[in-house]
């Protein structure tokens with residue numbers, strides 16, 4: 001596991017000009033996918049500087065730069081679960097930390113805030129563009145490693161994160177006290193494992209009544225539920241942006257899902273409808289996912305942080321857009337086009 005990151009790349013990132021004042025960068029409606037690939041490592045450093053992590057944890061910039069470059073290289077060029085997804089998820093963590101004032105108001109400790117941002121950046125490292133159930137079905141190496149504990153992919157993302165930290169010259173956490181270091185890795189473990197959809201469904205009800213009871217900062221369970229909620233919100237943050245962004249992201253997600261479905265057919269398996277490019281009805285599936293999964297999660301967030309109401313409204317706006325585009329899909333699908341052809345053709 002020694003992909004080379006060359007010294008010049010590290011220097012470029014450490015010297016990145018701080019005049020990265022992109023208008024609206026710290027607003028919820030900013031779309032991080034517009035940041036250039038080449039410049040994204042610089043923006044990660046800028047965000048961490050802005051969040052005060054560099055000073056608080058005495059982080060060496062060249063070590064951090066090397067870590068970020070290795071993490072970026074650790075992502076594969078799959079349609080959705082790539083570095084651009086990781087960067088956009090970390091950007092949402094930055095927005096949440098700043099706009100909800102998570103540390104200032106005592107919702108997260110400084111260490112939890114650092115763990116949250118780093119977990120978002122690393123939460124899908126080395127994703128292959130296939131689901132946990134596909135790991136079992138295909139008897140992948142990862143399934144043999146982790147299927148007894150579940151959350152197969154998430155355990156792999158965690159292990160890749162630890163490996164990257166232990167790579168020569170990459171451990172930017174090495175100035176933390178021993179206790180803080182152990183605590184930080186524990187938090188990263190909980191946070192990355194929280195991004196497994198199955199884990200989310202297990203604790204969703206508990207997160208709901210935590211929000212209704214009122215978040216209690218001294219309750220360790222509440223702090224765990226909040227950290228998990230912040231991870232899933234970050235992972236789904238594409239859905240809180242404008243319709244053009246949401247539609248673009250849907251094209252990427254289904255490119256991945258249908259590639260898996262094609263693989264499953266080659267393996268003689270029957271893919272789920274959602275993975276089958278011939279059978280999937282994208283608007284219906286997205287409407288279900290937004291109504292069943294996204295809206296609920298962000299409503300809980302908005303119960304704790306009223307300023308997150310704008311995110312719920314953005315998702316509701318996207319639901320309306322999927323409903324109106326459903327009529328167009330239905331018309332074209334009658335003419336024999338697949339859902340995906342309509343999604344990728346209509347401008």
Ligand SMILES: Cc1nc2ccc(C(=O)NCC(C)C)cc2n2c(-c3cc(OC(C)(C)C)ccc3Cl)nnc12
Nearest residue numbers: 131194195196197200231232235236250253286289293
């Ligand atoms: C736009 C959008 N549509 C989706 C439609 C279906 C599914 C899906 O996995 N269905 C279950 C089947 C595969 C067994 C996920 C979707 N999805 C996610 C997503 C969220 C995840 O997990 C958290 C963050 C915990 C919810 C984990 C992975 C992914 Cl890809 N992100 N955006 C989307």
Ligand SMILES: [Mg+2]
Nearest residue numbers: 123124195196
């Ligand atoms: Mg994931």
Ligand SMILES: [Zn+2]
Nearest residue numbers: 085123124235
């Ligand atoms: Zn993700």
